[in-house]
Amino acid sequence: MVFLSGAKWSPFPRQVSYARPSSDTIKDANLYISGLPRTMTQKDVEDMFARYGRIINSRVLVDQATGLSRGVAFIRFDKRAEAEDAIKDLNGQKPPGASEPITVKFAANPNQAKNSQLLSQLYHSQSRRFGGPVHHQAQRFRFSPMSVEHMGGLSGVSVPGNSTSGWCIFIYNLGQDADEGILWQMFGPFGAVTNVKVIRDFNTNKCKGFGFVTMTNYEEAAMAIASLNGYRLGDKILQVSFKTSKSHK
Protein backbone atom coordinates (compact mmCIF):
# COMPACT_ATOMS: atom_id res chain seq x y z
CA MET A 1 0.00 0.00 0.00
CA VAL A 2 1.29 3.36 -0.99
CA PHE A 3 0.96 6.06 1.50
CA LEU A 4 0.85 9.43 -0.19
CA SER A 5 -0.13 11.82 2.46
CA GLY A 6 3.42 12.98 3.02
CA ALA A 7 3.94 13.97 -0.63
CA LYS A 8 2.31 17.34 -0.19
CA TRP A 9 2.34 19.38 -3.40
CA SER A 10 5.76 18.61 -4.74
CA PRO A 11 5.40 15.69 -7.09
CA PHE A 12 8.40 16.95 -9.09
CA PRO A 13 11.61 18.54 -7.98
CA ARG A 14 10.94 22.18 -8.22
CA GLN A 15 13.27 24.30 -10.26
CA VAL A 16 15.26 26.36 -7.89
CA SER A 17 14.66 30.05 -8.18
CA TYR A 18 16.36 31.80 -11.06
CA ALA A 19 17.09 34.74 -8.84
CA ARG A 20 20.64 34.73 -7.63
CA PRO A 21 21.33 35.62 -4.05
CA SER A 22 22.18 39.20 -3.55
CA SER A 23 25.61 39.28 -2.08
CA ASP A 24 28.78 41.25 -2.31
CA THR A 25 30.56 38.37 -3.95
CA ILE A 26 28.44 38.54 -7.08
CA LYS A 27 28.11 42.28 -7.28
CA ASP A 28 29.85 44.26 -9.98
CA ALA A 29 31.24 41.24 -11.74
CA ASN A 30 30.50 42.72 -15.13
CA LEU A 31 33.40 43.44 -17.44
CA TYR A 32 33.79 45.78 -20.36
CA ILE A 33 36.29 44.72 -22.99
CA SER A 34 37.45 46.99 -25.80
CA GLY A 35 40.08 46.80 -28.47
CA LEU A 36 39.10 43.30 -29.47
CA PRO A 37 39.92 42.09 -32.95
CA ARG A 38 36.83 42.56 -35.08
CA THR A 39 37.09 38.94 -36.09
CA MET A 40 36.37 37.67 -32.61
CA THR A 41 32.88 36.37 -32.04
CA GLN A 42 30.96 36.22 -28.82
CA LYS A 43 32.06 32.62 -28.46
CA ASP A 44 35.68 33.53 -29.01
CA VAL A 45 35.46 36.11 -26.27
CA GLU A 46 33.75 33.69 -23.95
CA ASP A 47 36.43 31.11 -24.60
CA MET A 48 39.09 33.63 -23.72
CA PHE A 49 37.43 34.47 -20.39
CA ALA A 50 36.00 31.11 -19.45
CA ARG A 51 39.04 29.97 -17.50
CA TYR A 52 38.60 32.72 -14.94
CA GLY A 53 35.20 31.66 -13.75
CA ARG A 54 31.62 31.05 -14.58
CA ILE A 55 30.31 33.38 -17.27
CA ILE A 56 26.75 34.40 -16.57
CA ASN A 57 26.24 36.19 -19.83
CA SER A 58 28.18 37.92 -22.53
CA ARG A 59 27.68 40.23 -25.46
CA VAL A 60 29.74 41.51 -28.33
CA LEU A 61 28.64 44.88 -29.63
CA VAL A 62 28.12 44.93 -33.37
CA ASP A 63 27.38 47.71 -35.76
CA GLN A 64 23.68 47.54 -36.35
CA ALA A 65 23.97 48.17 -40.05
CA THR A 66 26.96 46.12 -41.10
CA GLY A 67 26.81 43.39 -38.49
CA LEU A 68 30.52 43.84 -37.95
CA SER A 69 31.98 43.67 -34.50
CA ARG A 70 32.77 46.97 -32.87
CA GLY A 71 35.59 45.36 -30.96
CA VAL A 72 33.72 45.84 -27.72
CA ALA A 73 32.23 43.17 -25.50
CA PHE A 74 30.74 42.55 -22.09
CA ILE A 75 31.31 39.54 -19.89
CA ARG A 76 29.42 39.02 -16.66
CA PHE A 77 31.07 36.63 -14.27
CA ASP A 78 29.46 34.77 -11.45
CA LYS A 79 31.72 36.35 -8.88
CA ARG A 80 33.52 39.62 -8.65
CA ALA A 81 36.74 37.87 -7.71
CA GLU A 82 36.61 36.02 -11.01
CA ALA A 83 36.19 39.26 -12.88
CA GLU A 84 39.11 40.77 -11.00
CA ASP A 85 41.28 37.83 -11.95
CA ALA A 86 40.33 38.26 -15.59
CA ILE A 87 41.21 41.95 -15.47
CA LYS A 88 44.58 41.27 -13.89
CA ASP A 89 45.38 38.60 -16.43
CA LEU A 90 43.88 39.92 -19.63
CA ASN A 91 43.90 43.71 -19.45
CA GLY A 92 46.56 45.00 -21.81
CA GLN A 93 47.14 41.55 -23.24
CA LYS A 94 46.96 40.58 -26.86
CA PRO A 95 44.62 37.76 -27.79
CA PRO A 96 46.26 35.04 -29.89
CA GLY A 97 46.83 36.38 -33.34
CA ALA A 98 45.86 39.93 -32.41
CA SER A 99 48.13 42.86 -33.08
CA GLU A 100 46.70 45.20 -30.48
CA PRO A 101 46.20 44.80 -26.76
CA ILE A 102 42.73 44.74 -25.34
CA THR A 103 41.32 46.73 -22.47
CA VAL A 104 39.51 44.85 -19.75
CA LYS A 105 37.79 46.75 -16.97
CA PHE A 106 34.64 46.80 -14.97
CA ALA A 107 31.70 48.00 -16.96
CA ALA A 108 30.09 51.30 -16.22
CA ASN A 109 26.57 51.26 -14.95
CA PRO A 110 24.32 51.56 -18.01
CA ASN A 111 21.88 53.80 -16.21
CA GLN A 112 24.63 56.17 -15.26
CA ALA A 113 25.83 56.31 -18.83
CA LYS A 114 22.37 57.02 -20.15
CA ASN A 115 21.74 59.66 -17.56
CA SER A 116 24.93 61.50 -18.23
CA GLN A 117 24.18 61.57 -21.93
CA LEU A 118 20.71 62.89 -21.24
CA LEU A 119 22.07 65.45 -18.85
CA SER A 120 24.55 66.54 -21.46
CA GLN A 121 21.80 67.13 -23.97
CA LEU A 122 19.60 68.75 -21.40
CA TYR A 123 22.39 71.06 -20.41
CA HIS A 124 22.92 71.93 -24.03
CA SER A 125 19.31 72.70 -24.76
CA GLN A 126 18.87 74.78 -21.64
CA SER A 127 22.00 76.81 -21.95
CA ARG A 128 21.53 80.15 -23.57
CA ARG A 129 24.91 81.58 -22.81
CA PHE A 130 28.24 79.89 -23.05
CA GLY A 131 31.38 81.24 -21.48
CA GLY A 132 33.42 79.49 -24.13
CA PRO A 133 35.39 81.09 -26.92
CA VAL A 134 33.25 79.65 -29.68
CA HIS A 135 30.06 81.53 -29.32
CA HIS A 136 30.98 84.92 -30.63
CA GLN A 137 32.43 83.47 -33.79
CA ALA A 138 29.44 81.41 -34.75
CA GLN A 139 28.42 83.64 -37.62
CA ARG A 140 31.55 83.20 -39.60
CA PHE A 141 30.22 80.10 -41.31
CA ARG A 142 29.05 80.38 -44.86
CA PHE A 143 26.07 78.24 -45.68
CA SER A 144 25.93 77.23 -49.31
CA PRO A 145 23.83 74.10 -49.47
CA MET A 146 23.66 74.13 -53.26
CA SER A 147 27.33 73.37 -53.62
CA VAL A 148 27.26 70.17 -51.65
CA GLU A 149 24.23 68.72 -53.36
CA HIS A 150 26.44 68.28 -56.39
CA MET A 151 28.54 65.75 -54.54
CA GLY A 152 25.88 63.10 -54.64
CA GLY A 153 27.97 60.46 -56.37
CA LEU A 154 28.83 58.50 -53.29
CA SER A 155 27.51 55.11 -54.20
CA GLY A 156 30.03 52.35 -54.49
CA VAL A 157 32.80 54.46 -53.01
CA SER A 158 34.26 53.56 -49.69
CA VAL A 159 33.81 56.74 -47.75
CA PRO A 160 35.40 57.09 -44.35
CA GLY A 161 33.09 57.96 -41.57
CA ASN A 162 30.03 56.47 -43.17
CA SER A 163 27.69 54.03 -41.64
CA THR A 164 23.99 53.84 -42.21
CA SER A 165 23.48 55.24 -38.75
CA GLY A 166 25.28 58.43 -39.62
CA TRP A 167 28.55 60.07 -40.52
CA CYS A 168 31.23 59.92 -37.91
CA ILE A 169 33.41 63.00 -37.61
CA PHE A 170 36.76 63.13 -35.87
CA ILE A 171 37.75 66.29 -34.06
CA TYR A 172 41.33 66.73 -32.95
CA ASN A 173 42.95 69.37 -30.76
CA LEU A 174 40.23 69.87 -28.24
CA GLY A 175 41.38 71.38 -24.98
CA GLN A 176 41.82 69.34 -21.83
CA ASP A 177 38.62 70.73 -20.41
CA ALA A 178 36.49 70.18 -23.49
CA ASP A 179 33.16 68.52 -22.90
CA GLU A 180 30.31 67.13 -24.90
CA GLY A 181 28.49 70.43 -24.68
CA ILE A 182 31.07 72.21 -26.79
CA LEU A 183 30.63 69.62 -29.54
CA TRP A 184 26.85 70.01 -29.54
CA GLN A 185 27.36 73.75 -29.73
CA MET A 186 29.79 73.59 -32.61
CA PHE A 187 28.06 70.97 -34.75
CA GLY A 188 24.43 71.44 -33.89
CA PRO A 189 23.96 74.51 -36.12
CA PHE A 190 24.94 72.48 -39.19
CA GLY A 191 22.20 69.91 -38.88
CA ALA A 192 21.13 66.74 -37.17
CA VAL A 193 23.64 65.54 -34.62
CA THR A 194 22.86 62.14 -33.16
CA ASN A 195 25.83 61.62 -30.90
CA VAL A 196 28.85 63.39 -29.50
CA LYS A 197 31.75 61.96 -27.57
CA VAL A 198 34.73 63.50 -25.90
CA ILE A 199 37.51 61.02 -25.29
CA ARG A 200 38.86 61.36 -21.81
CA ASP A 201 41.58 59.77 -19.81
CA PHE A 202 40.06 57.09 -17.66
CA ASN A 203 41.75 58.24 -14.47
CA THR A 204 42.03 62.00 -14.72
CA ASN A 205 38.79 62.57 -16.64
CA LYS A 206 40.68 65.10 -18.72
CA CYS A 207 40.06 65.24 -22.42
CA LYS A 208 42.69 63.42 -24.43
CA GLY A 209 42.46 66.09 -27.09
CA PHE A 210 39.97 64.57 -29.45
CA GLY A 211 36.36 63.62 -29.82
CA PHE A 212 33.71 62.40 -32.21
CA VAL A 213 30.45 63.68 -33.56
CA THR A 214 27.92 61.64 -35.50
CA MET A 215 25.71 63.50 -37.94
CA THR A 216 22.80 62.03 -39.85
CA ASN A 217 23.13 63.76 -43.20
CA TYR A 218 26.19 63.80 -45.38
CA GLU A 219 25.65 67.33 -46.65
CA GLU A 220 25.43 68.72 -43.17
CA ALA A 221 28.43 66.73 -41.99
CA ALA A 222 30.47 67.92 -44.96
CA MET A 223 29.45 71.48 -44.29
CA ALA A 224 30.37 71.17 -40.64
CA ILE A 225 33.76 69.76 -41.51
CA ALA A 226 34.45 72.39 -44.13
CA SER A 227 33.49 75.12 -41.71
CA LEU A 228 35.02 73.81 -38.51
CA ASN A 229 38.29 72.37 -39.77
CA GLY A 230 40.92 74.91 -38.90
CA TYR A 231 38.58 76.57 -36.47
CA ARG A 232 40.27 78.18 -33.52
CA LEU A 233 38.94 76.88 -30.22
CA GLY A 234 40.61 78.62 -27.36
CA ASP A 235 44.26 78.71 -28.37
CA LYS A 236 44.17 75.57 -30.48
CA ILE A 237 43.40 75.03 -34.14
CA LEU A 238 40.92 72.23 -34.62
CA GLN A 239 41.38 69.49 -37.15
CA VAL A 240 38.04 68.17 -38.27
CA SER A 241 37.51 65.35 -40.73
CA PHE A 242 35.54 62.22 -41.35
CA LYS A 243 36.75 59.51 -39.08
CA THR A 244 39.16 57.05 -40.63
CA SER A 245 39.63 53.48 -39.68
CA LYS A 246 42.13 52.96 -36.95
CA SER A 247 43.60 50.00 -38.84
CA HIS A 248 44.96 51.92 -41.78
CA LYS A 249 48.48 50.63 -41.48
Added chain:
DNA sequence: TTTCATT
Protein backbone atom coordinates in the same frame (compact mmCIF):
# COMPACT_ATOMS: atom_id res chain seq x y z
C1' DT B 1 49.99 66.39 -31.96
C1' DT B 2 46.10 62.19 -34.71
C1' DT B 3 40.65 57.81 -34.30
C1' DC B 4 35.71 56.04 -29.40
C1' DA B 5 32.67 52.58 -28.62
C1' DT B 6 29.37 51.08 -21.97
C1' DT B 7 24.73 45.80 -23.29
